[in-house]
Amino acid sequence: MEKIPVMINGLPGNVARTMAAAAIVDKRFTIIPYSLTGADIPHDMTNIGSMDFTLVKPDTRDEKIKEILSLYPFFIAIDYTHPTAVNSNARFYVRNNIPFVMGTTGGDREKLKQTLDQGSILAVIAPNMAKQIVGFQAMMAYGARTFPGLFKGFSLKVKESHQQSKADTSGTARAMVGYFNDLGVDFKVDDIQQIRAPEIQEKEWNIPREHLSGHGWHTYTLTADDGSSLFEFTHNINGRDIYVSGTFDAVIFLKEKLLLKEDRKRVFTMIDVLNQA
Amino acid sequence: MEKIPVMINGLPGNVARTMAAAAIVDKRFTIIPYSLTGADIPHDMTNIGSMDFTLVKPDTRDEKIKEILSLYPFFIAIDYTHPTAVNSNARFYVRNNIPFVMGTTGGDREKLKQTLDQGSILAVIAPNMAKQIVGFQAMMAYGARTFPGLFKGFSLKVKESHQQSKADTSGTARAMVGYFNDLGVDFKVDDIQQIRAPEIQEKEWNIPREHLSGHGWHTYTLTADDGSSLFEFTHNINGRDIYVSGTFDAVIFLKEKLLLKEDRKRVFTMIDVLNQA
Structure with missing residues (x-):
């Protein structure tokens, strides 16, 4: 090639x-x-x-x-x-x-x-280049669209840990809260628990020391108000290798799209990149 | 009514x-x-x-x-x-x-x-009446269909705990393994870890004592072979209340379908019940 x-x-x-x-x-x-x-x-x-x-x-x-x-x-x-x-x-x-x-x-x-x-x-624009996270978000979006209110009567907890230098709340966690809202869960983005202290990350979360300066760990916990059930989803990324791989896939996808002159769409997302794969 | x-x-x-x-x-x-x-x-x-x-x-x-x-x-x-x-x-x-x-x-x-x-x-036939589990399975099925191979390069662990009287492997865990296979993960149903010992359930899993005789806890853990990421999905059901609620929803769904004489479909699943809700 x-x-x-x-x-x-x-x-x-x-x-x-x-x-x-x-x-x-x-x-x-x-x-x-x-x-x-x-x-x-x-x-x-x-x-x-x-x-x-x-x-x-x-x-x-x-x-x-x-x-x-x-x-x-x-x-x-x-x-x-x-x-x-x-x-x-x-x-x-x-x-x-x-x-x-x-x-x-x-x-x-x-x-x-x-x-x-x-x-x-043409461009690929994506706030998150980690293919597996993007795919999981697409699954959540599908659930929210197809089964609105599915988790009505459940309480949500969201915890995310990132390197100390990240000042804002995780964009992925924010997007996920939107899906959970559509699934019937009452929860505000402000209620996301942000962990930024390296000592807590290392001792309580067991995040490997070498990744304290670059990681994104997320856990979403849904609990039925009657205590009868719990659903929990976790995605923990160490370092930035996963974003490299997704970014390069996006470059290759874009190159292929450029060769196909007939495509009228100009802005693509990682979902398009995933669908192509 | x-x-x-x-x-x-x-x-x-x-x-x-x-x-x-x-x-x-x-x-x-x-x-x-x-x-x-x-x-x-x-x-x-x-x-x-x-x-x-x-x-x-x-x-x-x-x-x-x-x-x-x-x-x-x-x-x-x-x-x-x-x-x-x-x-x-x-x-x-x-x-x-x-x-x-x-x-x-x-x-x-x-x-x-x-x-x-x-x-x-008409009939509703469903091996699992817990709506949230059925919805989550539908999300996994969507992911498997839409993004085949998304988790290629990941290793899977599946652990399930049920009351001691349950002899066979969890049907839900079996179905989930099928989705993970489609998502690119090499895993056999035989590799599902089955926990049936009440002392392990109580001490290691922290399953409430009153639910040792009736529960279904499942955890699926995907780990990237390079250690860069982990995805984990858990659904823990205590007792049988969640199945009661889903079963009764199915009855009401069926009653409504019987009133609509024109519907040609005769066998429905919990997905149909969810879509109606």
């Missing part, structure tokens, strides 16, 4: 570094030695393993991209930047006809779709 | 007793004071609370049913008898035009459907 050129944006950030390190040793990809970065990043270059990357800041990127596109006429961008950059990056990709996989969360998601509608490029 | 006359078959068995005790105090039902029973039951009568039931054995039931039908021209049968009685009871219901809810497991399920095809009555 021909190698797919990819540009990994968001260096020197953690997730982008993880993606780049994995892509460098993945024979399916050729890595472009440039990366979009934030205005506040003090460096002009970063390196991962033996590879040097030129960091491209917002004020020079419109000029720089001409040079990049002359060297690499086709590539797919992988975006793991910052919530504040989501919308301007999407506009940049559309303006320059660069298909992209948007793994960055946050930003204005409605505007993001509008930007795509105004252009002619 | 008009009360629905029901005949609860399987007395003096445990599950039938539970159903009868609940139906007696449920204002939606009138209880018929007869119950089909097995040839080996030494009694002719049994009582539940203040109500006496005549036990009707296989050798006299064809005669006895004429008397019962002359007293109660319409009723719905609830069958919690014995796996060995499933097929002959179904033939008995069809022969006498008695709509029924079959909660008894086992027997020849294929023949059971054929029996219904030969008659003109």
Whole structure:
């Protein structure tokens, strides 16, 4: 198979570094030695393993991209930047006809779709690239749609643990609460228990020490008010390998969609990627 | 609402007793004071609370049913008898035009459907009447159908605990293993861990002592071979209240279907009951 050129944006950030390190040793990809970065990043270059990357800041990127596109006429961008950059990056990709996989969360998601509608490029946009979690969410969404009120009379507890640096509530837990609400359970997103203290994570949750700096553990517990039954769903992710694999699947999916010129849909989700697999 | 006359078959068995005790105090039902029973039951009568039931054995039931039908021209049968009685009871219901809810497991399920095809009555047939479990199974079936291979590269562990008197492997666990197989997981029904020892159930599983004689606890654990992720699904049922509620919903569903003469389908499952709700 021909190698797919990819540009990994968001260096020197953690997730982008993880993606780049994995892509460098993945024979399916050729890595472009440039990366979009934030205005506040003090460096002009970063390196991962033996590879040097030129960091491209917002004020020079419109000029720089001409040079990049002359060297690499086709590539797919992988975006793991910052919530504040989501919308301007999407506009940049559309303006320059660069298909992209948007793994960055946050930003204005409605505007993001509008930007795509105004252009002619394809994108995979997904707040969670872990295929098994996306699949499980799809199963929950199906349940909520097909059997509304199924868990009426049940109480819910939601506990999630993430690395201390994550300030906001888990987006996956928020989405799951929505499904549980449709299933008849009275529960507010504010009632999600967030664990961020490493000592509790290690001692009470038994999260491996090496993953305290990067993990996402979630448990949803439904208890019948009469004590007759309990349903519990858990998904625990250590590190970021699972997101790498899903992101690369999205790149390959996008490449295939680009070859099929007739497809009219322009924005895809991980559900589309899963359905294709 | 008009009360629905029901005949609860399987007395003096445990599950039938539970159903009868609940139906007696449920204002939606009138209880018929007869119950089909097995040839080996030494009694002719049994009582539940203040109500006496005549036990009707296989050798006299064809005669006895004429008397019962002359007293109660319409009723719905609830069958919690014995796996060995499933097929002959179904033939008995069809022969006498008695709509029924079959909660008894086992027997020849294929023949059971054929029996219904030969008659003109309606039935709800379901090996599990717990609505939330049935709904969860439907979500798993959807996942297996929509995302085959989603959990490829994962190892599965299945543990189930039931009262000591249950000799066979959990039917729900068997069905779930089928979905996990479709999701890409290599696992055999024989590898299901069955817990039947009350001391382990109480000490290691923390199953309440009062439910050691009647419970169904199941846990399915998927672990990624690289240790990066774990998915775990648990459903723990104490006692039999959850089956009572589902069975009665099935009776009400069946009554409504009988009123709609145009429906051509004759055999329904708990999924149909859930979809209606």
